[in-house]
Structures are given as structure tokens and as C-alpha cells.
Amino acid sequence: MKGLDVDWKPLALVPVLAAAVFPFIGSGSTWLTLTVAGLAMGMIIFIIASGLTLVFGLMDVLNFGHGVFIALGAYVAASVLAPMADWTTSTDIARNLAAVLAAMLAAMLVAGVVGLAFERFIVRPVYGQHLKQILITMGGMIIGEELIKVIWGAQQKTLPLPDGLRGSLLLGDASIGKYRLFAVAVGIVVFALLAWTLNRTKIGLLIRAGVQDREMVESLGYRIRRLFVGVFVVGSALAGLGGVMWGLFQQNLIPQMGAQVNVLIFIVIIIGGLGSTSGALIGALLVGLMTNYTGFLLPQATLFSTIALMVAVLLWRPQGVYPVTGR
Secondary structure, three states: OOOOOOOOOHHHHHHHHHHHHHHHHOOHHHHHHHHHHHHHHHHHHHHHHHHHHHHHHHHOOOOOOHHHHHHHHHHHHHHHHHHHHHHHOOOOHHHHHHHHHHHHHHHHHHHHHHHHHHHHHHHHHHOOOHHHHHHHHHHHHHHHHHHHHHHHOOOOEEOOOOHHHOOEEEEOOEEEEHHHHHHHHHHHHHHHHHHHHHHHOHHHHHHHHHHHOHHHHHHOOOOHHHHHHHHHHHHHHHHHHHHHHHHHHHOEEOOOHHHHHHHHHHHHHHHHOOOOHHHHHHHHHHHHHHHHHHHHHOHHHHHHHHHHHHHHHHHHOOOOOOOOOOO
8 A cells, every 4th residue: 555655746747737727717816716626625535535545445345335424424414513503603713613523523433333334244245356345335325325314314404614614715816715725624634644644653554564465464463354444444434524524515415425426536546546545635636626627617527527537647547646556
């Protein structure tokens, strides 16, 4: 599993894309607004995709049920924030952020616990069988969506932003959304923690060693299965966190929201290299920028643009920008 890669060429893709689009937009303030919005959207997508990246990159599990943890996290956050109206409507930004943090922690906890059960009863019987993994995890996602309808109802729910995260900051003539800046900050923190854990801690070393040579690590007395279960739980919790961020970004929730985001998630991890954390970050930023630029210049081609981006990257590097060695 690669964390911080030494190949700097893919890192240039983000500024190159931003610079290439500038002449078509014309206005510097509009370009800056779209670029920050794209980076924020990319960071949210990265948070969502990072969980699936971990699960596939470290466990070789194709979890097509990842979307249910996204929706679950968003709905749990809505339930936590609903009785905290005094905090979310306060003029004190610290109280706003405290409410959002509480919602994030609750969403990660619930998604992690459900992920533990999902791994035990749905994923574990099909380890090493990719086709069965796809089918059974898709079935698990459908069941999960129906359970969400039972608990929270099938109707669309709102998830309004706390007052302190609404509105924009002016940078010259450019309007920069406060929540977008918050999303960028959260994404940076998540990436830094993942990179540090996988590359600088004993747990990360054992997990990466277990991927390369499971028998050798187990012969040293370490239980790789427990570590892998922990990876799945962390991946589910990250999906729950991403669900909170995406729900606040959209400001409305439906039980199928996770399935709708799944397309973007898989585009991101394919661009990134099927299991690379740093690759997923690059892929997510590219997708976020491309979506916002195309939505402004040619709205009807927005969905196609992300697919075209994936095709272009794979023509350059068929295994993704940072392919995982040995896959």
C-alpha cells in the first residue's frame, strides 16, 4: 500500500487542470470560486472514497455496499443535530463546530459498529471471491437502504448547515463558501492521519506486511484477521464521516444517497490506482474540479466529463496514477 509516493508527476495534474480551464472561464474571480468549490467537493469525495480505498487496497475486498454507510452516517448526523438547534443556530462559531463534531463522531461510531456486523455476516464468507463479493455486498446495501427507510422514513429529509458555516467570504471579487473551506480542512486532516497511520505506526506496518505476506506475519504471533476487521470498521467509519460531509454539502438526505455517490467513488479509486490513499486524493480532487468546471461551462456534460477524465488518465497510466504494487 502506498502512502506518500515519490512520483510527483500525478500531483501536477490538479494545477494543470485548473490552469488549462482558466482561459475558457475568463473571469479570475469566477475561476477562483469554482476552483475552491471543486477542491472542497473533491475533499468530501476523498473522505467518502478513502474508506473503500482502505478496504480494497488492504483487504482486497470489493465492497459495493459502501454506499449504505454513507447514507447511515448522514441520517445519524441529522438525528444528532436535530435536538441541538440551540447550538447550530448560535452566533458562536465554536458551538456550531462542536455540534458538527458531535454529529461526526456519532456517525462514525454507528457506521463502524454496523460495519463490524457487515464484515462478519456478509463479507467474511466471500473473502477471495470478487464476483460473490460484488453480488452479496450490493444485496447488503439494498437491505441497508430499506432499514434506513424503516427507521427514518422514505421521504427526503433536510440537513441544514449550522449558521456559522453558511454564507461566503469575499476574496477580492471571488466568493468562497465557508463550508467549502471547512470541508477542505477536514479532508486534509483525514488524509494526514491516514498517511501517518499507514506509514509511521506499528499497526500500519503490520497491516501492510500482512497484505504482502500474511503467513509470515501470522507466524510472528500477530492475528492479521483481527487487523483486517479493524480496517473494515475504520473504512466504514470513514464512509459515515463522508456521509455527514456530503449531507451537509447537499443539505438534504434520501436513503439512496450512498448509491448515487458510488459512481463517483469508483471513478476516484480507479483513477487513483485501486487501493492507493494518495492516488484516491488526486483522483477525488480531479473529479471535484472537473465536475465544477464542466457544470459551469457545459452543464449537460457534467456526468460524462468525469468518465472522460477517467478514460484520459487510464490512457496515460492504465493502472491509475499511483498503482498499488503487487496487485
